[in-house]
Amino acid sequence: MDEFESIREEVQNCRKCTLCETRHNVVFGEGNRHAPIMCIGEGPGYYEDMRGRPFVGKSGELLDKIFAACGFSRQTHIFIGNIVKCRPPENRDPKPEEREACIPYLYRQIELINPKIIILLGATALKGLIDPNARITQLRGQWLDWKGKLVMPTYHPSALLRNPGLKRDAWNDFKKVIDKYREIVDPSHYCKYH
Numbered sequence: 001m002d003e004f005e006s007i008r009e010e011v012q013n014c015r016k017c018t019l020c021e022t023r024h025n026v027v028f029g030e031g032n033r034h035a036p037i038m039c040i041g042e043g044p045g046y047y048e049d050m051r052g053r054p055f056v057g058k059s060g061e062l063l064d065k066i067f068a069a070c071g072f073s074r075q076t077h078i079f080i081g082n083i084v085k086c087r088p089p090e091n092r093d094p095k096p097e098e099r100e101a102c103i104p105y106l107y108r109q110i111e112l113i114n115p116k117i118i119i120l121l122g123a124t125a126l127k128g129l130i131d132p133n134a135r136i137t138q139l140r141g142q143w144l145d146w147k148g149k150l151v152m153p154t155y156h157p158s159a160l161l162r163n164p165g166l167k168r169d170a171w172n173d174f175k176k177v178i179d180k181y182r183e184i185v186d187p188s189h190y191c192k193y194h
């Protein structure tokens with residue numbers, strides 16, 4: 001078994017925090033395991049927990065529309081993961097001890113996938129990977145560095161659903177990702193809208 005599959009197996013059997021007691025399914029993440037772009041959310045919600053797949057509810061529908069507008073697909077360009085791999089009950093924010101228990105799995109996934117660009121979706125992803133005191137409203141749209149990788153924080157799709165007025169900012173953030181993708185991955189990347 002290769003390292004990627006062994007992380008998957010560890011995660012499937014993980015009991016490092018109490019979220020394992022209420023989960024229906026672990027959400028390991030999915031997409032191209034050699035993807036040039038990794039997208040990181042907060043944690044599974046109801047539908048993700050039921051299906052064992054990331055971003056399959058309403059936020060996922062919006063995220064897929066954004067990817068399509070960028071000319072990206074989950075299968076080819078992206079691997080989607082989360083800060084925590086089990087659903088926090090009632091979709092509450094993951095607790096610090098839950099984030100700390102889970103984040104080593106994400107570090108290993110990032111190391112193996114080795115994306116060129118990391119998109120952080122929302123405050124929990126930003127705080128979890130970059131700095132617990134960072135604020136999404138201040139840092140979104142700016143390129144950050146994480147261990148030599150380019151990181152673009154932007155709003156979580158659920159924030160865009162709650163507050164459609166944020167969509168314009170989020171699209172500007174994704175346009176920066178498209179530009180960077182053309183610069184460092186594929187100069188001929190086609191996207192109808194940018």
Ligand code: URA
Nearest residue numbers: 041042043044054055
């Ligand atoms: N929200 C997240 O942050 N992650 C998911 O996988 C689904 C919804």
